[in-house]
Amino acid sequence: MLAISWLDSVAGPDPVTGANLEHSNQQHQEIVDAILRGDADGAYQVALDHLQGTASLPHGFLVSPEDSSPAASGDS
Structure with missing residues (x-):
C-alpha cells in the first residue's frame, strides 16, 4: 500500500490507479503462490x-497531455 500512498500524495486519489x-x-x-507450489512455469x-x-x-505519468507526440515522448 506504500505505492498507493505515494501516488495519492503526488497526483491525488485516482480510482484507475488504485484499481491498477x-x-x-x-x-x-x-x-508468490506459484513459486511456493514449485510451479516455475506458472510463476514465469x-x-x-x-x-x-x-x-x-x-x-x-511521464508524458503531459499537452505534449504527447511520439517525438516528445522519445518514441519513434
Missing part, C-alpha cells in the same frame, strides 16, 4: 503477463 495497483498486488500474490507466465501489462503505465 490492486490488480498488480493480486498478480504479485499469484507469482504470471510474471511475464504482469510485466507486459504494466510496461506502458509509467508512460502515462
